[in-house]
Amino acid sequence: MEKSTSRVLNEMLVKLFNKIMGAEEKAIITEEYKDITNNDMHIIEAIGIEEPRRMSDIAKRLNVTMGTLTTNMNSLEDKDYIVRERSTTDKRVVLVVLTPKGKKAFYHHRGFHRNMIKALVKDLDEDEMKIMIKCLLHLNEFFEGYENRQSQ
Numbered sequence: 323m324e325k326s327t328s329r330v331l332n333e334m335l336v337k338l339f340n341k342i343m344g345a346e347e348k349a350i351i352t353e354e355y356k357d358i359t360n361n362d363m364h365i366i367e368a369i370g371i372e373e374p375r376r377m378s379d380i381a382k383r384l385n386v387t388m389g390t391l392t393t394n395m396n397s398l399e400d401k402d403y404i405v406r407e408r409s410t411t412d413k414r415v416v417l418v419v420l421t422p423k424g425k426k427a428f429y430h431h432r433g434f435h436r437n438m439i440k441a442l443v444k445d446l447d448e449d450e451m452k453i454m455i456k457c458l459l460h461l462n463e464f465f466e467g468y469e470n471r472q473s474q
Contacts, residue, residue: 342438343360346360346434347360349434350363350430350431350434351363352430354430355427355430357401358397358398358401358403358427361394362394362397362398362403363427363431364384364431365380365384365391365394365395365398366398366403366404366420366424366427366428366431367428367431367432368380368383368384369404369418369419369420369424369428370420370428371420371425371428374407374417374418374419375417375418375419376415376416376417376418377391377392377395377406377415377416377417377418378415380418395418398424401423402421402423402424403420403421403423403424403427404418404419404420404421404424405418405419405420405421406418407419442454
């Protein structure tokens, strides 16, 4: 790969990361959700709306410690976004579910991401979509490998 192409890709990735973080915060943390952070929204997303989710599964999905997650969950519970309950089958397991307020925040956050994806793929044909997915998979593999190397 030419050095100039590599440099352009790097600059674009850095700019995109910064723009995504800034735009997401502006779009997500509205007047209605000013009591939580962008990080809280990502925790809400990780909990999801399906069935109750184990604290350990949420921590793993977010790549955070149980201690960090517990601190964030305390705040979200105090603000009525989540409810924690012990499993009826295994009292050691803590399950988390979104409250109606938490579900509303989840759908609000999902809307931003859906609009972002629509903008990303709006003019791509099927072959271009496959190439985009392949590139993003490679990028994801890089980050997963990087995380694994850092934790060793």
